Amino acid sequence: MPMPQIVLYAAMAFFVVAVIARAVKYARHPVHMRWELYPVAHEKGRAGYGGSHFEESEHWDSPRQIDHVGEARAMASEILMLEGVRRHNRPLWRFSWPFHVGVYLVIVWLGLLLVAGAVWRGGDAPVAMARAIDLVGFVGLVVGLWGALGLLYRRMADPALRSYNAPVEIVNLLAWIVYLGWALGVHAVEGGFASLTAFTGGLVTLQPVAVSTPVAVEIVLGALLLAYLPLTRMFHFVAKYFLYHDVRWDDAPNPRGGALEQRLTKAMDFGVSWSAPHVAKAASWGEAAQGDGGQEDQR
Amino acid sequence: MNGPISPRDLARPIEQLTEIDPKNLPPLPHPYEDWEDPAFKELTDENRERLEHSLDGIVGLKIARPDDEATRAEYVEKFLTGLDKLLDRESNWTFLQPLSLSLENCVKCNTCADACPVYESSGRNEVYRPIFRSESLRRLVNRRRGGKLASMMSRFTGNDVDASWETIARLADLSYRCTLCRRCAQSCAMGVDNGLMTREIRKLFSQELGWSPDELHKDGTVKQLVTGSSTGMNPKGFQDIVEFAQEDIEERLGLSIEIPVDKAGADILVLHNAGEFLAWPENLQAFAVIFEAAGLSWTLSSEIAGYDSVNYGLFYDDVQFARVGMKHAETAKKLGVRKVVMGECGHAHKAAMAIGDRIWLDELNIPRESSFTLLAQLLRDGRIELEPERNPFPVTLHDPCNITRSMGIVEPQREVIRAACPQFREMTPHGVENYCCGGGSGFAIMNSLNFLDWRMLVSGRKKFGQILESFAPEIDDKDLPKYVCAPCSNCKGQIRDLLAHYKAWDRSKLHYGGLVELVVNAMKGVKPGFIDWDEIDMMM
Numbered sequence: 001m002p003m004p005q006i007v008l009y010a011a012m013a014f015f016v017v018a019v020i021a022r023a024v025k026y027a028r029h030p031v032h033m034r035w036e037l038y039p040v041a042h043e044k045g046r047a048g049y050g051g052s053h054f055e056e057s058e059h060w061d062s063p064r065q066i067d068h069v070g071e072a073r074a075m076a077s078e079i080l081m082l083e084g085v086r087r088h089n090r091p092l093w094r095f096s097w098p099f100h101v102g103v104y105l106v107i108v109w110l111g112l113l114l115v116a117g118a119v120w121r122g123g124d125a126p127v128a129m130a131r132a133i134d135l136v137g138f139v140g141l142v143v144g145l146w147g148a149l150g151l152l153y154r155r156m157a158d159p160a161l162r163s164y165n166a167p168v169e170i171v172n173l174l175a176w177i178v179y180l181g182w183a184l185g186v187h188a189v190e191g192g193f194a195s196l197t198a199f200t201g202g203l204v205t206l207q208p209v210a211v212s213t214p215v216a217v218e219i220v221l222g223a224l225l226l227a228y229l230p231l232t233r234m235f236h237f238v239a240k241y242f243l244y245h246d247v248r249w250d251d252a253p254n255p256r257g258g259a260l261e262q263r264l265t266k267a268m269d270f271g272v273s274w275s276a277p278h279v280a281k282a283a284s285w286g287e288a289a290q291g292d293g294g295q296e297d298q299r
Numbered sequence: 300m301n302g303p304i305s306p307r308d309l310a311r312p313i314e315q316l317t318e319i320d321p322k323n324l325p326p327l328p329h330p331y332e333d334w335e336d337p338a339f340k341e342l343t344d345e346n347r348e349r350l351e352h353s354l355d356g357i358v359g360l361k362i363a364r365p366d367d368e369a370t371r372a373e374y375v376e377k378f379l380t381g382l383d384k385l386l387d388r389e390s391n392w393t394f395l396q397p398l399s400l401s402l403e404n405c406v407k408c409n410t411c412a413d414a415c416p417v418y419e420s421s422g423r424n425e426v427y428r429p430i431f432r433s434e435s436l437r438r439l440v441n442r443r444r445g446g447k448l449a450s451m452m453s454r455f456t457g458n459d460v461d462a463s464w465e466t467i468a469r470l471a472d473l474s475y476r477c478t479l480c481r482r483c484a485q486s487c488a489m490g491v492d493n494g495l496m497t498r499e500i501r502k503l504f505s506q507e508l509g510w511s512p513d514e515l516h517k518d519g520t521v522k523q524l525v526t527g528s529s530t531g532m533n534p535k536g537f538q539d540i541v542e543f544a545q546e547d548i549e550e551r552l553g554l555s556i557e558i559p560v561d562k563a564g565a566d567i568l569v570l571h572n573a574g575e576f577l578a579w580p581e582n583l584q585a586f587a588v589i590f591e592a593a594g595l596s597w598t599l600s601s602e603i604a605g606y607d608s609v610n611y612g613l614f615y616d617d618v619q620f621a622r623v624g625m626k627h628a629e630t631a632k633k634l635g636v637r638k639v640v641m642g643e644c645g646h647a648h649k650a651a652m653a654i655g656d657r658i659w660l661d662e663l664n665i666p667r668e669s670s671f672t673l674l675a676q677l678l679r680d681g682r683i684e685l686e687p688e689r690n691p692f693p694v695t696l697h698d699p700c701n702i703t704r705s706m707g708i709v710e711p712q713r714e715v716i717r718a719a720c721p722q723f724r725e726m727t728p729h730g731v732e733n734y735c736c737g738g739g740s741g742f743a744i745m746n747s748l749n750f751l752d753w754r755m756l757v758s759g760r761k762k763f764g765q766i767l768e769s770f771a772p773e774i775d776d777k778d779l780p781k782y783v784c785a786p787c788s789n790c791k792g793q794i795r796d797l798l799a800h801y802k803a804w805d806r807s808k809l810h811y812g813g814l815v816e817l818v819v820n821a822m823k824g825v826k827p828g829f830i831d832w833d834e835i836d837m838m839m
Binding site for chain 2: 026029030031032033034035036037038039040043046049050051052053054055056057058059060078082083084085088089092096158159160161163164165166167168169233236239240242243244246247248251253254255256257260261264265267268270271272273274275276277278279282285288289290291
């Protein structure tokens, strides 16, 4: 099997494993104290101004009104429009948004390539499909490249950003720029994505398809980027899910006798290893919480 | 030091990393164009010799400088061990997930900087930039977790903060230059929370090294757990306060009210910040007048910690937080009340109702409610009636961060204030986007050496400017009293100090107070004049 295929299969496998590992790591953290931050998007009728269920007198007796549509809308707005950045940092958003849109389009483009490859098995896809691939591919590559170049410029030109960005952050952006730029150049010369459509057909059918050296380089670059992403902060999609759903919007109450209370009761049996004098004598959190913290010598 | 400062400079063995020049602070709005900020109080030679001040020349934490290198090295080793515990699923189960997510996912876009009132009000001093603090912790953690490889690659990855005595001493102090208001977290599209990381730094130092401000620990949670209140008030002192309050209500309003204490089986246990009893007894009195007029079944408690709702553990230490929380829960259980109502104290709300929701377990899980929602409900039910024309003066509302941004209680207090005050106007911004008073996270009670200067000139500056702007149409009318409603004891203390520092009564007739005082001042059937402007004028 030619090298581009091998590298790509390996990268895809690594990517999937790394993403799952990261998600499992965050999901397996123990239950934590409430630390939500308002507005919470699923507060029905209140999310607009940041209100909560706590605003009701005797809130424990009134059913919580969860607005799933509102939450989905907030998520869509955050994912598609980068609403948080747009609202709080417009100069950055002008590059960050195109970069993300470019990446989303590149993902759609890769999906279309896979569909075309799977359905037409390396043969000629219908004109409409080929045009869709061309349109999404070129727009995604151009917009993504523009955004990545803009982000690189901002990170290097803005003194505040520059002083907190290590070389690795610049390398991360350069990795995108090299991949997007190379792919754009290769397919601009080729005049489309026919070679990649044939290649993905081979990927799906496990029958290697030979590609030109520039396309092979593009595939290897893409594969390396795919494998590198989960090792960096660039891949923050999974973490962002947990940051919002498990922390920022986690306003789940703890009713007596509920499942949450059981988890918390177990956590109270966890050991306390802290060494300061006012803590050190407790064997468990439950025991520590019964002390009075006095009589220790400060500093 | 000269030149730009970065987190790795925390380790620099120099006398002081940065300083704040009052001349570089942003100007205050009208009518303070002529205001000249005083210089920060000079530390004495003895204090400079004895106490750590090498971050910015401000002493907040009062860390004693060790005499010998061995002791310094021992503290550094303890700090590194503390880092491990911070990332341990048992030792830090309470906040491990939020901490890990925030540590590992900052994209360093710096959006948080523009949201931070301390950074802005300091004249954008680099060490107060929210990411400076969190990035310092992040780099130390990454170095610790990455071992030798991380050290070798530190320039490339940016994990370049060395753990030294200077680093840990400055980082400890730096964790007390943030009010934990979490405005930065709100602006973070990723959901990263610099406020949380600041609290985790404080926690590490408290739970592993025993470093915490005396005001919060020795004279705070410890005193509360041992004597009953962080004010030092014991149960007997509390009973005296209650008797005084009853006499004062009779004298001022002609009402004979017996304030219930330890009334088993009452419907409601009211938890007040005991600081109110000493500094603002009218707040306790106003609650009593309202609750009696509404015919509620309620009580106060004289149990240890049961008459003081504060829980300073919220600001620096999970163990102390849990201990105080348990005392409050046990008090409620012992009295057999149906619910607990939180008085006007922001952090106590958050400690008992939000975070405490995962501490008050099983039979201790007695429902808790804000006094704001109860007051709004009493008005809706017609159990108290108001004559708002008795509050003809301009009023604005300060939103305590812990109640709004961290709990989403925004409208009930507005419902009450709109019903009671025809001249009410909002601050800009307000609600969940409010600015901290500058006294959050315990600062309001930290006054030692030059820390008070810092919280007047820097951390409270934004709020003071906001107050002035909210009264802009009448600010030049020196005969018209103006009321800043601050329904939180810590915020109220900070605003009291700000108005005094900036001579705001003399210059613009600005005063402050709680929410219930405005209600009683306008309550039908209650003698007018609960807010006595003549008396206030005499006291100023």
